[in-house]
Amino acid sequence: MSNRTPAAGQTLAAARPARRGRPGNDVESVLAAAVRLFNDGGYDYTSMVDIAESLRITKSSLYHHVSSKEQLLQMAMDRALDGLFEALSAADRAAGHATALQRLECLVRSSVLVLADRMEFVTLLLRVRGNTAVEQQALRRRREFDARVTALVKQAQAEGGVRPDVDAATAARLLFGMVNSLTEWYRPRRGGATHLADTVTALAFDGLRQR
Amino acid sequence: MSNRTPAAGQTLAAARPARRGRPGNDVESVLAAAVRLFNDGGYDYTSMVDIAESLRITKSSLYHHVSSKEQLLQMAMDRALDGLFEALSAADRAAGHATALQRLECLVRSSVLVLADRMEFVTLLLRVRGNTAVEQQALRRRREFDARVTALVKQAQAEGGVRPDVDAATAARLLFGMVNSLTEWYRPRRGGATHLADTVTALAFDGLRQR
Known part of the structure; x- marks a missing residue:
């Protein structure tokens, strides 16, 4: 198993490039996810928790990228x-x-x-x-x-x-x-x-x- | 006072024609109020209670006119x-x-x-x-x-x-x-x-x- 771990790690990094040491890209994916939710469910009815959940990140990770829904x-x-x-x-x-x-x-x-x-x-x-x-x-x-x-x-x-x-x-x-x-x-x-x-x-x- | 009562009653009836013995008109005003709320706040987020409140009638009065939000x-x-x-x-x-x-x-x-x-x-x-x-x-x-x-x-x-x-x-x-x-x-x-x-x-x- 041990010789497979780096490959698995690389795969994970490749699948999630936006969340690995590239804050510029991160903001883009956060923005894209937020806008999708705003359009689907309405801005007023979408919370920062909804946005974090759709990105499968924690709320505090989300606040690392943006300060508010506004x-x-x-x-x-x-x-x-x-x-x-x-x-x-x-x-x-x-x-x-x-x-x-x-x-x-x-x-x-x-x-x-x-x-x-x-x-x-x-x-x-x-x-x-x-x-x-x-x-x-x-x-x-x-x-x-x-x-x-x-x-x-x-x-x-x-x-x-x-x-x-x-x-x-x-x-x-x-x-x-x-x-x-x-x-x-x-x-x-x-x-x-x-x-x-x-x-x-x-x-x-x-x-x-x-x- | 007694000779003024019919006139007052008529005025009230004239001001509220839609809720006085004309069920056809009533449905119209209920529908108009509901559509205004649906457009302003979204269909999903509007309840029958909201519609009743906007018409200043009780929820049971509302159900006298229509069976559901749908x-x-x-x-x-x-x-x-x-x-x-x-x-x-x-x-x-x-x-x-x-x-x-x-x-x-x-x-x-x-x-x-x-x-x-x-x-x-x-x-x-x-x-x-x-x-x-x-x-x-x-x-x-x-x-x-x-x-x-x-x-x-x-x-x-x-x-x-x-x-x-x-x-x-x-x-x-x-x-x-x-x-x-x-x-x-x-x-x-x-x-x-x-x-x-x-x-x-x-x-x-x-x-x-x-x-």
Whole structure:
């Protein structure tokens, strides 16, 4: 038996790489487990004990990685919102050489890719209702995002790129209603996100009708 | 005092019409209160006691109107789904004299009106996750609805009305992703629903781009 022990130990280490001397990876797996539980059972109804149990670690081990449930929610909200705001900033940076319509198309396409890549975080973002300070701040950032998309739609209308007969705020909400619906039905698969981003952008700007 | 009593009694009856000898109306107010609580706090976490308390009636009065929490959920799911399936049936009945594209446009428009009219019920429908038999049946009906919309998109593609470069099931999901997003942001106001239905239909079929 004794000559098998190191191998067994290696197997264990390989199966649990995130919990062996790599604190960076550990936080990632804690965050992933927490977000899965928040999405399945609701943030309010998930405890730090539930998160520790799902990871098969003790509560004190969990607190070694994160200080509170709120911190995990904050991290999840940042993952989702930072991705969307980076897409917005990239669109803004193109202002010198791209029309507002082109930037809006680029934003829709990038947002689909962010959602596909950060599905669990965005799903949680779309479910929070503002019961805590962290949720309220996330809702404020979502409203800021919506306002900036609306401003971009307005600019595209002023430039003649977007139809003028549609209210800009309504258009922005419907655009992102379509994009956000991905969290309800999209299941990531290799290469699928780029194709889906093309489809969403095509439908959003040119519609379903054959021409 | 005695000559004022009937008037006072009438005023009381007028202020509380739903709880005075009109059991039909009573069930409506119980259902409305229950759905509000289900949407705010989650179906699983709402008890019959919570519903009774929100209506300021006793638990036994509540059971006079409905037999269980499941029955209330069933009624709410039926309100939402029956509305959507009626819109689908109306579109089907037009098959003799309307193209599949026209029927699809009609379905999208009608669905917006159903959502605007039955917002709380549809909101709940979109949140159920299949933990109970009632929820599972609602999810089955949702899948049937999606399948019938997909079939209609395919038929419209075969007739040359809808662009052929988009997967029909994806198009159906994105269309209703946009429609369903109303439950997140639309606040009913007089006459607003018809205008909104026009906007959603215009964007879905012709897109945002100015021509």
